[in-house]
Amino acid sequence: MMDRPSEPEASKAPRGEREMYTVVRHHLPLFDEEGRAAATDDEAGRDRHYLPDFPEEDPYAAGHRTCAGCGPAIQYRWVLKAAGEDSVLAGPTGCMYVANSTYLCTPYTVPWAHTPIASGGSFTSGMAAGYEAMIRKGRHPGPYPNIIVMAGDGSAADIGLGAMSGALYRNHDALFVCYDNECYANTGIQTSPTTPYAGMTTFTPFGKAIPEGKKLPPKNLAKMMAAGHPHCYVATTTVGYPVDLMNKTRKGLNHVGAAFLHCYTPCQKGWVYQTSMTVELGRRVVEAGLFPVWEYDPATREYHYFHPPVQRPVTDYLAMQGRFGHLLPEHIAALQRGANQNWQDIGMDVPALLREGEDPAHHKRLAEETYSMPLNRGVGA
Numbered sequence: 548m549m550d551r552p553s554e555p556e557a558s559k560a561p562r563g564e565r566e567m568y569t570v571v572r573h574h575l576p577l578f579d580e581e582g583r584a585a586a587t588d589d590e591a592g593r594d595r596h597y598l599p600d601f602p603e604e605d606p607y608a609a610g611h612r613t614c615a616g617c618g619p620a621i622q623y624r625w626v627l628k629a630a631g632e633d634s635v636l637a638g639p640t641g642c643m644y645v646a647n648s649t650y651l652c653t654p655y656t657v658p659w660a661h662t663p664i665a666s667g668g669s670f671t672s673g674m675a676a677g678y679e680a681m682i683r684k685g686r687h688p689g690p691y692p693n694i695i696v697m698a699g700d701g702s703a704a705d706i707g708l709g710a711m712s713g714a715l716y717r718n719h720d721a722l723f724v725c726y727d728n729e730c731y732a733n734t735g736i737q738t739s740p741t742t743p744y745a746g747m748t749t750f751t752p753f754g755k756a757i758p759e760g761k762k763l764p765p766k767n768l769a770k771m772m773a774a775g776h777p778h779c780y781v782a783t784t785t786v787g788y789p790v791d792l793m794n795k796t797r798k799g800l801n802h803v804g805a806a807f808l809h810c811y812t813p814c815q816k817g818w819v820y821q822t823s824m825t826v827e828l829g830r831r832v833v834e835a836g837l838f839p840v841w842e843y844d845p846a847t848r849e850y851h852y853f854h855p856p857v858q859r860p861v862t863d864y865l866a867m868q869g870r871f872g873h874l875l876p877e878h879i880a881a882l883q884r885g886a887n888q889n890w891q892d893i894g895m896d897v898p899a900l901l902r903e904g905e906d907p908a909h910h911k912r913l914a915e916e917t918y919s920m921p922l923n924r925g926v927g928a
Contacts, residue, residue, distance in 0.1 A: 568685050664702045744762070773807075
């Protein structure tokens with residue numbers, strides 16, 4: 548459960564002839580990070596099962612209509628379990644709006660509001676400013692709630708990017724989350740700014756003219772947010788590391804001011820993989836060097852990078868998904884070069900095997916090989 552403030556929820560502070568009230572905020576304790584469920588090193592061995600004691604409350608209840616294996620639904624549950632019941636949510640149009648609010652019903656046990664796809668940042672700015680004003684004027688008993696907006700990559704990285712950036716720049720006290728399934732999944736799996744190079748979508752089909760499908764690299768959204776708003780807490784995480792995801796949620800909420808969290812959330816419908824492999828993909832994308840996990844500290848303006856204990860060739864990640872089934876050797880080599888650059892950027896050495904993967908000839912054998920689905924390591928494994 549959350550720590551509650553020991554002082555009165557709204558303590559009076561005289562100001563001339565008018566009484567103003569102090570805004571009291573929650574402070575959420577962090578969970579112990581150990582084992583493979585966390586994006587941190589440990590001494591006990593990362594292959595052991597480990598999950599700390601989580602809150603029993605579940606503000607994102609069962610009974611919604613998301614797809615089997617839905618990554619954003621997993622992210623929603625972990626974020627809200629970390630935030631707790633004293634939370635207020637906003638959700639721009641996207642998968643998690645449509646799947647969670649059909650027939651005038653929602654799975655939330657906390658207040659939730661739908662916003663247009665472009666307005667997640669501006670709506671949340673108004674919520675944050677409104678709660679602060681009401682508490683200071685004594686019209687809301689407090690404490691200040693955990694204000695969260697969870698927007699898909701189409702909203703956070705594309706249509707609603709301006710509003711999101713404006714909210715961060717104005718430093719509204721809220722957590723802005725991008726659940727990134729790397730496509731516009733709600734409307735038919737169209738390409739988005741975070742769709743990876745060579746990822747097949749309905750707007751980037753492969754063919755003779757463009758055999759790789761998508762020609763552009765993904766937008767580096769979190770680095771944009773950190774570089775452009777250096778006073779904000781910014782972090783990346785994935786559903787493959789639930790303790791890391793929950794702790795970064797709490798760090799963002801504990802930070803007084805704006806915080807941005809970019810979470811990798813696989814989409815079974817758009818990516819075409821076995822539904823039980825969502826969490827496994829959330830680890831493999833990090834171990835393949837295609838989605839670095841880090842956090843930015845606004846106090847020191849430093850980045851802290853997670854160094855995974857395993858460094859895999861990108862083929863260990865790509866082969867699990869149908870959206871990459873059309874790739875030619877030169878496309879795989881291009882993705883491996885990008886991953887190797889990521890390894891260098893986060894301060895890790897690039898193994899010789901991964902350097903060999905930069906040569907297209909190294910991947911010609913894949914056309915004759917049969918791929919076997921890997922062992923599913925599970926949430927806490």
